[in-house]
Amino acid sequence: MQMTSEDLIEVTEFTWPKGYDADSTHAGLKPDQDDMGWIYSEEPADAAGVYTTNQFQAAPTKLTKQTINLAHKLQAVVMNAGNANSCNGSQGETDAIMMQKMAADRLQIDPHMVGIASTGVIGEPLPMAKIKAGISQLKLTKNVGVTKAILTTDTHPKTITVKCLIGGKVVTTTGFCKGSGMIHPNMATMLGFVTTDAAIAGNDLQQLLSATVDETFNQITVDGDTSTNDMVVVMANGAAGNDPLKETDSDYPTFVVAFKKVLTHLAQEIAGDGEGASKLVEVNVTGVYDHLEGQQVAKAIVGSNLVKAMIFGEDGNWGRIMQAIGQTTAHVDLDGVSIAINDLQLVKNSLGTGIDDAxxxxxxxxxxxxxxxxxxxxxxxxxxxxxxxxxxxxxxxxSYRS
Amino acid sequence: MQMTSEDLIEVTEFTWPKGYDADSTHAGLKPDQDDMGWIYSEEPADAAGVYTTNQFQAAPTKLTKQTINLAHKLQAVVMNAGNANSCNGSQGETDAIMMQKMAADRLQIDPHMVGIASTGVIGEPLPMAKIKAGISQLKLTKNVGVTKAILTTDTHPKTITVKCLIGGKVVTTTGFCKGSGMIHPNMATMLGFVTTDAAIAGNDLQQLLSATVDETFNQITVDGDTSTNDMVVVMANGAAGNDPLKETDSDYPTFVVAFKKVLTHLAQEIAGDGEGASKLVEVNVTGVYDHLEGQQVAKAIVGSNLVKAMIFGEDGNWGRIMQAIGQTTAHVDLDGVSIAINDLQLVKNSLGTGIDDAxxxxxxxxxxxxxxxxxxxxxxxxxxxxxxxxxxxxxxxxSYRS
Known part of the structure; x- marks a missing residue:
């Protein structure tokens, strides 16, 4: 395989980077499919995370945040679907700690090296007997079932593997996630896990993750709701053998591109698989005063129920796009707006072009x-x-619960 | 009829206050129902208005705002459904001025005494021949058809008449409106018209209107979208014969209650008749740091797609209400939240009460x-x-346009 540092190769077949194991199992939290899983790095990995901004941060999200913040290190993440362990008070916090400890015991590592993630119904106690049984069933394999085990109303797993060349070493970066409902700014019912065999220090990884999430996951919206459980966690175990990446390295931009490719793909996958969605919608706004306003306007358009229903109805009622723009506080040339859908020009100088509805x-x-x-x-x-x-x-x- | 100044009597039968005429007609903007109308005061009335905050303020909305701002006086408002005359550039502004002038000519009053209002599809030129024909057909009657003529996707007219005693005089205040889609903060696809025979100076009326709209129309949401055309216009012609109301009058609070009753009723009617709605939802938030946060949290809950879908599905998935609260920046006792639905206690101290789902x-x-x-x-x-x-x-x- 011939690669230059500028070539990013998207591997369609999902595969774990060097030095990672994983597994999934049916713990009985959901009727008849795998509902628990983990990922494990043979060596302690540098780690970073971003977390929901919802005030009611769920116990597992809070605990994982605390854990990563200790030293930006993780060796494993254990996760379940079917129950979010959210809004369960102090019992929920105890259960989260117990889940973390059970996984640590089984892996014979320190609990502070284990992240946990839960998704599903809010306000019902985590069934700890099932969690315990599930953890005892998990093994260290190359099984990719965990990419399915975390799904809730998703219609398919969302995965990507990207390889790039860093300091002459092939670095593999893999991401998988779940999304669907409650997808909006700031980490909404969304769990994302990125593993890479690159070497990069935890603090640098955190900086890269936060910046990239702002441009990817935080720019998708399904229904404007932000859940209590969401997070994106990254592990970097250095098994590729590169020298730890620094922002000043000549190869650093390559890794940034690869990393962003992973997160962009996952974000688009979540948006396109929004609950009930029949179409992925991408909004690009140009001619904007600054990037922040561009992000704001793009999200206002893609988040408007009226625009969303119009797209479902395949009706080019562009007034709704104008109205969504006008609702924002962004700078707008009120007589100079252009709108195109799939390259068909609908509006020029803020006026309809008279294009054929059909x-x-x-x-x-x-x-x-x-x-x-x-x-x-x-x-x-x-x-x-x-x-x-x-x-x-x-x-x-x-009828989510029924 | 015996009334004290504290008694507010809601007259179920809609009736114009003293000194007002009105009419409606079919001008051909919509297939087969009245689509134009006006209200007219025999004497010039004091007037006030609030208007959409959408940056793309439609031409009729902009013109009516300018007109009222001249002297807080109006003698008539002419309105049409079927076409919003929005996003039509300078042609739209010319057409709005023409519509205002045509109505003024027919009524033989100054154009600056005429407000105009349009609602319907955005981005299509106002068919001026139809508007002209419509205005020529309108008469000065007690006809209440205008309350129907302004409707778009509304399922029924929204009207109320409230009487109260001010300085020994019976004051009648009447309101009608249209709403339905694009209903959110800050005047969304919503036209509201209030006429009263009270005497109250334009500036005082403006102050009262702005304050009352904040507590009523601006606290309803159907889909989070704010339209380009919305406004609420009030006329007060003094035909009741009371001395002009001042904030310091002993009867002033009575008028405020009557006025708020009119606007609250209209706002609730709009919310309950939101596009496709099967239920009116009222959210009352107490134990809040300040009123602003209370309004913010109430609106966040009632505006959440997930909460709204849950209510449609008649599923007490209260986690979604918690999640909607947590999304706000309001002060919250994270372990002390209570939630009840129709007096059934679902959450206490932020924990589920285990109430029966059925x-x-x-x-x-x-x-x-x-x-x-x-x-x-x-x-x-x-x-x-x-x-x-x-x-x-x-x-x-x-399929709005089809």
Missing amino acids: EVSKTLNQPKVTIDVDLNAGQASGTAWGCDLTYKYVQINA | EVSKTLNQPKVTIDVDLNAGQASGTAWGCDLTYKYVQINA
Whole structure:
């Protein structure tokens, strides 16, 4: 395999980076599919995380944050679906600590090297007997079932593996996540796990993760709701054998591109698989005063129920996009806005171009819809991803527990 | 009829206050129902208005704002449904001025005494020949058809008449409005018209209107979207014969109660008739740090798609209410939150009470759902209104133009 440091090779087949094991099992939290899993690094890994901004941070999220903040180190993450262990008071915190300890005991490592993650129904006690049984069943294999075991209303696993060359060494970075409902700014019902065999210090990894999440996961929205449990955790075990990456290294930009490719892919996968979604929607806003306003406007458009329903209905009612723009406080040339959907120009100078409705409907009848907006108010830009609002979204959320 | 100054009598039958005429007609903007109308005061009335905060303020909204701001006086308001005259550039502004002038000519009054209002599809030129024909057909009658003529996706007219005694005179205050989609903070696809025969100076009326709108219309949300056309306009023609009301008058509080009763009723009507809604939802938040936070949290709960879908599904998944609270930046006693739905206690001290799911489902199967939340973080409170998220909402908005 010939690679230059600029070549990023997306490996379609999901594979663990060097030095990682994983497994999944059916612990009985969900009726008949794997609902627990873990990932494990043979050596302690540098680690970083970002966490939900919801005030009711769930016990496992809070504990993992505390654990990572100790020394930015992890050797394992154990996770379950079917129960979020959220809003369970002090019992929930005790159970989270117990879950962490049980995994640590089984792996014979320090509890402070174990992250935990839970997703599912809020406000029901974690069934600890099942958690215990599940952990006792988990093994150290190359099994990728954990990418399925964390799913809730997702329709398919979301995974990616990217390889790049750092200091002459092949570095493999792998990500998987779950998403679907409650997807909005700031880590919403979303669990993301990235493992890399690159060597990079915990603090540097944290900085890279935080910056990249702002451009990826924090720019997707399914329903504007932010859950209590969300986090993205990264482990970097150095098994690739490169010298620890520094921001000043000539290879650092390559790793950044690879890392961002992983997170962008996962974010898009979550948006496109939003609850009930039939289409992935990407909004690119240009001509913006600054990047922050670009991100704000892109997200306002992709998050508007009216725009989302319009896309589901394949109806080019562009007034709703104008209205979503106008709701923001961003700088806008009120007579200079352009809007295109899948390259069809609908609006120029803030006026309809008179384009044929049927042509717009036709382009909206595709699995990916790209909305390009130019505010004519600056040089910056922003991007966000979301999905359409469908009958199925309502159906799923009207009866999640049943 | 015996009334004390404290008695407010809600007249179920809608009637114009003294000195007002009105009419409606079919101008052909919509297929087969009245789509234009006006209200007219025999004498110039004091007037006030509040307007959409959307940056793309529609031409009629902008013009009416300018008109009222001249001297806080109006003698008539002419309105149409079927076309919002929004996002039509300078042509839209010319058409708005023309519509205002045509109505003024027909009524033989100054154009600066005429407000205009348009609602409907965005981005299509106002068909001026139809507008002209419509205005020529309108007469000065006691006809209440205008309360229907302004409707878009509303399922029924929204009206109220309240009488009260001010300085020994019977004062009648009447309101009607249209709402439905794009209902959110800050005047969203919402037109409201209040006429009273009270005497009150324009500036005082403006102050009262702005304060009351903050507590009523600005606390309803259907879909989080704010339209380009919304406004509430009030006219006070003094035909009741009272001395002009001042804040220091002993009767002033009575008028405030009557006025707020009108706006609260209209706001609730809009929320309960939100697009596709099957239930009116009221959220009362107590134990709040300050009133602003109370309003913020109430609106966050009532505006959450997940909460709205849960209510439609009649599923007491209270974790979603916690999650909506936690998304705000309001002060919260994280271990001290209580939640009740229709007086059934679901959460105490931030923990589920273990109430029977079936009982909760049963209470959710009612046309009005009241959610009471106590944040245990202060003495203030807040209230907001909204509706459930239904299949029908998606259906309506996936095919609004078709």
